Amino acid sequence: METNFNMTLTLQDCQAMDAADPLRELRAQFSIPADTIYLDGNSLGAMPARTPARVARVVSQEWGTDLIQSWNKHGWSQLPGQVGDKIARLIGAGAGEVVATDSTSINLFKVLGAALPIAQADAPRRKRIVSERSNFPTDLYIAEALCKQHGWELVLVESDAVAAALTPDVAILMLTHVNYRTGAMHDMAALTAAAHAAGILTVWDLAHSAGAVPVDLKGAGADFAVGCGYKYLNGGPGAPAFVWVHPRHTDRFWQPLAGWWGHAAPFAFTPEYQPAPGIARYLCGTQPMISLAALECGVDTVLAAEPLGGMAALRAKSLALTDLFIRLVQERCAGHGLGLATPLEHTQRGSQVCLTRSEGAYAIVQALIARGVIGDFRAGDDGMHPDILRFGFTPLYIGFEDVWHAVEHLKQVLEHGEWQRPEFNRRHAVT
Ligand SMILES: Cc1ncc(COP(=O)(O)O)c(C=O)c1O
Secondary structure: OOOOOOOOOOHHHHHHHHHOOOOHHHHHHEEOOOOOEEOOOOOOOOEEOOHHHHHHHHHHHHHOOOHHHHHHHOOHHHHHHHHHHHHHHHHOOOOOOEEEEOOHHHHHHHHHHHHHHHHHHHOOOOOEEEEEOOOOHHHHHHHHHHHHHHOOEEEEEOHHHOHHHOOOOEEEEEEEOEOOOOOEEOOHHHHHHHHHHOOOEEEEEOOOOOOOOOOOHHHHOOOEEEEOOOOOOOOOOOOOEEEEEOHHHHOOOOOOOOOHHHEOOHHHOOOOOOEOOHHHHHOOOOOOHHHHHHHHHHHHHHHOOHHHOHHHHHHHHHHHHHHHHHHHHHHHOOOOOOEEOOOOOHHHEOOEEEEEOOOOHHHHHHHHHHOOEEOEEEOOOOOOOOOEEEEEOOOOOOOHHHHHHHHHHHHHHHHOOHHHOHHHOOOOOOO
16 A cells, blocks of 8 residues: 555544534434444444334334234335335435345345346347356355356456456346445446447346445436345345336336235235236235334435435545545554555445455454454455455444544554454354
């Protein structure tokens, strides 16, 4: 890492940035333990302060008292679409085009399963799905399973070779917008245009984008998208994910998990499946009301930024936070063997910063966690990637002073060799 700054930053500078931050009041929406600097909202978002009461109300009043009437009385059956409409505002989709449901993995299965016959109908000889080798593994596993089932081929390329891989035998380009390991962000509009010019459909995974960076699915002309509810949308562990399909495709084919909740008239109980018009057909079975209520609280924390400039303001702060973190690491942790895996270029960066180190990355993260600075570790086990110390910056609840202290802790962990202690080198099941 190289330093190229004239003035050294101080804690007071960071405090001044917080004082000038128009979004600082949004942190009060969250319940974050004292003495914790939470830099893992890219993995599991922090808990909104309003979530426990809402969940308690759904359990005690809606379920406990109103029982089955709640499907109508409390609008339970509308919740997947209601939360979907709110998410739509964050990703450049329209009302009625998104449902909150199932997991990202399952939604990916559904959209790929719907995209295959569309691609086949338009160009029967195309039998390839192209993706990035460093895509999140579940995306690759789901695509691989579908390819096996349909006799297709999954082709994996490096991130800089995606455009060159868009050949006439390809049906679908499946990418994650912001890479989970490096935080590198693709140009969705450019790649979608390149794919369409080659007659290829696009499927985007917005797990690290929704609520983190501005997304304009309709503007980019994308075909399908899925994304995660428990990261930057703060929906809670295992929160429902979401699915979007461009209206030009929604009604063309069934999705493969044709359950009764995606039926045009579920309570007609007909033996034949008749898909609901629009995105509702992407629902499968009975939806999880407690989880959807928690997800709605989380999405509302992001929408609370709308009067303050919305995703553009969140993005500006996110870039300022990640710029500051990179700069402070360069200034204060020089000489400790840290590298940077995240692009410096703003247009190519999501809302996280990933550092590399050839030795002790896992233990350094553990030592930081013991000091109350929560990041995470991603292994470079495949031998092609370095081990990564991953830090997510959620502008809703992270401030500039937090960044200062996080880097100060990192400096101390490195300077004193604290990470070498045995307790920080024992691997947990979840990293
Ligand atoms: C890009 C991406 N896709 C999908 C997932 C996981 O999806 P699921 O919620 O189905 O486990 C993750 C989890 O971190 C992810 O980073």
